Amino acid sequence: MKTAGLHHITAVTRDLQTNIDFYQQVLGQRLVKTTVNFDDPGAYHLYYGDYTGVPGTAMTFFGWLNTVPGKVGTGETQAVAYSIPQHSVSYWNARLKQMGFSPARVESRFGQDVIPFDDPEGMRMELVAEENLPAVEAWPGSPVPEEYELHGFYGVSLWLDEIESTSRILSEILGYQQIGQEGNRYRFHVPGDAPGKVVDLVHKPNTGRGIFGASSIHHVAFRASSDEHQQAIQQQVRKMGIQATQVIDRQYFRSVYFRTPGGVLFEIATDQPGFTVNESAAELGSRLVLPPWYESRRDEIEAYLPPIRRSLPQE
Ligand code: ZN
Numbered sequence: 001m002k003t004a005g006l007h008h009i010t011a012v013t014r015d016l017q018t019n020i021d022f023y024q025q026v027l028g029q030r031l032v033k034t035t036v037n038f039d040d041p042g043a044y045h046l047y048y049g050d051y052t053g054v055p056g057t058a059m060t061f062f063g064w065l066n067t068v069p070g071k072v073g074t075g076e077t078q079a080v081a082y083s084i085p086q087h088s089v090s091y092w093n094a095r096l097k098q099m100g101f102s103p104a105r106v107e108s109r110f111g112q113d114v115i116p117f118d119d120p121e122g123m124r125m126e127l128v129a130e131e132n133l134p135a136v137e138a139w140p141g142s143p144v145p146e147e148y149e150l151h152g153f154y155g156v157s158l159w160l161d162e163i164e165s166t167s168r169i170l171s172e173i174l175g176y177q178q179i180g181q182e183g184n185r186y187r188f189h190v191p192g193d194a195p196g197k198v199v200d201l202v203h204k205p206n207t208g209r210g211i212f213g214a215s216s217i218h219h220v221a222f223r224a225s226s227d228e229h230q231q232a233i234q235q236q237v238r239k240m241g242i243q244a245t246q247v248i249d250r251q252y253f254r255s256v257y258f259r260t261p262g263g264v265l266f267e268i269a270t271d272q273p274g275f276t277v278n279e280s281a282a283e284l285g286s287r288l289v290l291p292p293w294y295e296s297r298r299d300e301i302e303a304y305l306p307p308i309r310r311s312l313p314q315e
Contacts (some may be wrong), residue, residue, distance in 0.1 A: 001232055002175025006153050006196030007221040007253065007269040008047070008058035009080055011123060012070070014214035016044060016063045016308050018120045023048040024310070026099050027082070028144030029059065031285040031310060032275050037062050038250065041294050042304050047252075050152060051137035052284065053275045055223050056195030057152035062218065065306070069122060070213030074159045074204050075263025077217035081114070081126040081154035083195060088148040089113050089129050095144075110180055110187060121215040128154040134195040152195025156220050157185075158264050159210070163201040165261035170199060173236045174222055194223075209263070219257070221267035230256055233268050251291050252277060286310070 013019040023029045032053035037043045044063035047053055059080065072078055084092055089106060096103045096117055103117040113129040133151040142149060160166055163186055170176035176188040176199060184203040191197075210216065224230035230247065234256045237244040244258040253269040260266055275284055288305070290298055 001173060001229075001236065003190060003222040003233075003268075004192055004194045004225065004271075005056055005190050005223060006156065007055040007223040007267075007271070008060055009077070009153065009156065009217060009220050010060045010062065011080075011217045012064050012067055012212075012214050013046075013061040013121060014063075014065050014067050014069075015121060016046070016065070016306065019061055019063075020046065020308060020310065022120050023059065025143055026095070026101075028139065028142035028149055029057075030139040030141065032058070033252065033279075033289065034285050034287065034308075035251075035289050035291070036294065036301060036305070038291055041290075041297070041301050044305060044308070047275065047285070049275075051139045052281050054136065054152075055269075055271050055274075056134065057136055057150075059153075064214065067214040070216030071211040072124070072159070072216075073208045073210035074161045076159060076210040076212070077156050077220050077264055078159040078202065078210075079116075079124040079126050079157040080217065081128050081156065081198070083130045083133055083151040083154040084115075084127045085133060085148060085151070086113075086129045086131050089115065089127075091148045092127050109185070110182060119215070123215040123217070126154070126157075130154065132193075134193055134197075136195065155189075155196060155198025155200060156217075157200040157202050158220075158262065159202050159204045159207065160262040160264075161205055161207075162262065163203050166201055166264065169237070169240070169242075169260055169266070170201075173233060173240070219265035219267050221253075221255070221269040224268050224270045226272075227254065227270060230254065230268050230270055 029048040033047035037045045047060045049057035107114045115127040138146045180187040186201045188199045189197045248255045256268045
């Protein structure tokens with residue numbers, strides 16, 4: 001049953017160009033897929049990651065341009081953390097400041113340095129300095145030197161009214177182990193060397209529910225190694241009395257969604273087939289790719305979507 005960790009994280013942007021520029025120029029993440037929201041083809045769905053956007057590196061955004069900004073609270077994912085090399089803390093601090101961001105003071109969490117800052121739309125991000133970095137494939141077009149690059153996700157923090165129900169899902173269904181507690185932060189992880197191994201449950205009983213909007217994190221997806229693995233998780237979720245969707249074809253992975261009793265939307269996504277299913281590694285992200293069932297409406301969709309500019313020349 002055990003997952004290898006996070007597959008992808010999906011959030012909402014209402015400023016596509018700022019979003020693209022931030023992920024590429026500031027964080028050095030590659031735009032690996034330019035497509036539309038399959039349930040709302042009038043909106044972009046952009047994916048960023050390492051060279052091919054392997055599971056554990058894929059940060060994705062729905063471009064919902066008329067959405068008002070969200071407000072962080074309980075029942076949602078509050079922060080996205082990326083792994084950075086241990087020796088790169090001062091590099092990233094300086095880089096963020098130089099590029100107009102205001103990183104908070106470096107925190108020590110479970111013995112690791114953490115740089116907290118907000119992305120251009122106010123989404124909380126954290127860079128966590130790690131000794132044993134997960135392997136990723138560097139993007140040759142990145143403006144960040146390879147020795148300082150992000151190594152995929154470190155993990156996520158969920159803000160919750162109560163942590164028991166989510167902790168049960170993590171440990172009894174997804175194979176996470178609780179490995180520590182600091183104040184109201186309960187740390188869970190899965191062993192292994194993949195990126196995205198950590199989930200922190202942060203107990204925030206008197207905080208108020210989050211208000212969903214731009215800069216909110218829509219859902220977090222965990223990895224299923226196969227369709228059978230995904231099906232087994234789906235069955236366990238249902239056995240716990242939680243509604244889970246049927247398997248939905250997302251072209252780059254197959255997905256099952258369920259809302260946890262704590263309010264956070266979880267997805268179980270298959271590792272296969274990945275982003276190179278319909279573009280070569282070299283051309284990933286360089287053009288608008290539509291799922292086959294929208295191809296006949298391409299002219300209409302292209303005319304509706306606002307123009308976007310990739311901020312860096314492709315290699
Ligand atoms: Zn998803």
